[in-house]
Amino acid sequence: MAANGDGVTDGETLVARAHPKGAGSEPELSEIVRKAVVPAPAPAAPASVPDRALYAPRQKIYPQSVQGTFRRIKWAVLLVTLGIYYLLPFVRWDRGPHAPDQAVLIDFSTRRFYFFFIEIWPQEVYYLTGLLIIAAMTLFLMNAIAGRLWCGYLCPQTVWTDLFQMIERWTEGDHREHLRRDRQGWTLERVGRAAAKHFLWLMVAWWTGGAWVLYFADAPTLVKDLATFQAPYIAYAWIGILTFTTYALAGHMREQVCLYMCPWPRIQASLIDEYALNVTYRYERGEPRGSVKKSAALRARGEPAGDCVDCLQCVNVCPTGVDIRDGTSLGCIQCGLCIDACDTIMAKIGRPTRLIAYDTDLNIRRRQAGKGPVFRLVRARTVLYAAIIAMVGGLMLYALATRHAEGLAIIHDRNPIFVRLSDGATRNGYAVRLLNKSLAPRRFLLTTGGLADGFIEVVGDTTSPMGYPRVEIGPDQTREIRVLITSYEHLPPAASIPLTFSAIDMETRQQATASDFFKGP
Ligand code: SF4
Numbered sequence: 001m002a003a004n005g006d007g008v009t010d011g012e013t014l015v016a017r018a019h020p021k022g023a024g025s026e027p028e029l030s031e032i033v034r035k036a037v038v039p040a041p042a043p044a045a046p047a048s049v050p051d052r053a054l055y056a057p058r059q060k061i062y063p064q065s066v067q068g069t070f071r072r073i074k075w076a077v078l079l080v081t082l083g084i085y086y087l088l089p090f091v092r093w094d095r096g097p098h099a100p101d102q103a104v105l106i107d108f109s110t111r112r113f114y115f116f117f118i119e120i121w122p123q124e125v126y127y128l129t130g131l132l133i134i135a136a137m138t139l140f141l142m143n144a145i146a147g148r149l150w151c152g153y154l155c156p157q158t159v160w161t162d163l164f165q166m167i168e169r170w171t172e173g174d175h176r177e178h179l180r181r182d183r184q185g186w187t188l189e190r191v192g193r194a195a196a197k198h199f200l201w202l203m204v205a206w207w208t209g210g211a212w213v214l215y216f217a218d219a220p221t222l223v224k225d226l227a228t229f230q231a232p233y234i235a236y237a238w239i240g241i242l243t244f245t246t247y248a249l250a251g252h253m254r255e256q257v258c259l260y261m262c263p264w265p266r267i268q269a270s271l272i273d274e275y276a277l278n279v280t281y282r283y284e285r286g287e288p289r290g291s292v293k294k295s296a297a298l299r300a301r302g303e304p305a306g307d308c309v310d311c312l313q314c315v316n317v318c319p320t321g322v323d324i325r326d327g328t329s330l331g332c333i334q335c336g337l338c339i340d341a342c343d344t345i346m347a348k349i350g351r352p353t354r355l356i357a358y359d360t361d362l363n364i365r366r367r368q369a370g371k372g373p374v375f376r377l378v379r380a381r382t383v384l385y386a387a388i389i390a391m392v393g394g395l396m397l398y399a400l401a402t403r404h405a406e407g408l409a410i411i412h413d414r415n416p417i418f419v420r421l422s423d424g425a426t427r428n429g430y431a432v433r434l435l436n437k438s439l440a441p442r443r444f445l446l447t448t449g450g451l452a453d454g455f456i457e458v459v460g461d462t463t464s465p466m467g468y469p470r471v472e473i474g475p476d477q478t479r480e481i482r483v484l485i486t487s488y489e490h491l492p493p494a495a496s497i498p499l500t501f502s503a504i505d506m507e508t509r510q511q512a513t514a515s516d517f518f519k520g521p
């Protein structure tokens with residue numbers, strides 16, 4: 001409150017002006033005015049809002065080893081997928097003397113993709129589109145049948161993380177041992193074990209990067225060049241990038257990739273329906289959970305007791321640290337390892353296995369209502385996904401089976417569109433590209449139809465001065481030639497006459513055709 005020149009506050013001045021001495025009850029009025037001018041107490045500060053972290057702090061996971069059906073399936077998938085990835089570049093496929101003999105090769109120098117007996121040219125990128133559609137629909141179909149089959153068994157992140165965890169258990173011990181060592185702090189032994197683990201991780205990561213570059217060049221030659229430091233710099237760079245990403249993603253980030261980086265769990269959650277099988281805790285059987293003794297006592301008294309003995313084995317083996325008993329979640333990659341862990345416990349305590357199993361919430365509710373479970377493999381969405389896969393796959397197979405080994409592409413000269421010759425004839429020029437997709441050299445006869453007295457010639461060709469020009473193309477190559485067509489016809493003004501170009505194989509008579517126009521003055 002400000003003070004005036006008399007040394008009184010504004011509130012006091014106001015009281016004095018409104019109520020000169022002797023007029024009315026001064027103390028009463030003074031109180032009213034004081035209340036009016038004294039600022040109201042500041043509103044109470046809002047209760048402090050706790051900071052909410054966008055990401056939960058990471059809890060280090062020490063997944064325990066486990067034996068059982070799903071573990072064996074995962075080992076088998078790991079062996080097959082990694083075996084394919086590491087060894088496929090060394091598989092040979094004889095395509096004759098004019099093409100590489102590597103079964104799977106992405107050859108940037110010739111812009112070809114070789115996959116066993118299939119060879120894809122850049123113009124045929126629609127095959128890649130078809131493959132992507134089939135891959136997406138297969139993912140959707142797997143999801144509709146049994147949830148995150150891809151995530152739990154086939155995803156590279158899962159497979160490599162599994163491999164890295166196996167190395168971690170070799171070097172630093174299983175769940176309890178590793179946990180105990182970490183709690184004891186750094187000792188010489190722990191340093192040695194950690195060093196061995198990181199060395200092995202880096203070796204696997206390095207070989208993963210090394211295998212990747214082998215898909216882009218002749219594998220045996222590139223291995224030799226890499227070993228003698230004669231390979232291109234880009235090969236070393238890619239090996240470095242893949243080594244780092246494999247080491248970081250599978251060694252250090254692990255379940256964080258699934259939780260925070262990968263979009264598929266979110267998409268998958270929106271595609272699931274009530275009939276899709278998921279790794280499910282059968283809570284109607286497991287609850288109320290309790291120790292073996294407590295449950296036995298409850299049963300003896302005829303009171304309800306669940307089969308879950310709260311041993312936490314399902315949590316200990318989980319590679320993402322999820323407690324499946326809390327229900328399905330984004331963190332659960334549906335690997336099935338908790339099924340194996342729980343089955344082992346159930347077998348030990350003499351209770352039926354599959355307390356955790358591939359099941360649906362719908363079936364749990366039906367069992368609770370005294371009804372039998374339902375498993376509907378054939379539903380609208382599974383039929384639709386399968387139909388799309390079959391249709392796109394069928395179209396691709398048809399396109400491959402009827403694929404032409406020759407091609408022809410025409411580009412008309414833009415400037416000038418036509419030329420008038422001194423003898424009155426009209427001439428048009430074209431850039432013609434001939435494709436020979438076969439692995440043998442070929443000779444083509446180039447013809448044109450549409451003009452009554454048109455004359456076709458290839459610029460620079462002296463081998464066929466009269467008649468139709470002959471063009472030779474090497475195996476698995478394209479050749480661009482410049483073609484002139486001259487007409488002595490009397491053309492109507494601004495004529496545009498449709499033309500058909502044909503390239504006819506002189507041996508097999510197979511031909512490729514393309515359309516364009518002959519422009520007049
Ligand atoms: S909860 Fe079970 S199925 Fe899900 S990720 Fe963990 S171990 Fe795998």
Ligand code: SF4
Binds near residue numbers: 286308315
């Ligand atoms: S492993 Fe089975 S019994 Fe043990 S806590 Fe998990 S669900 Fe319960």
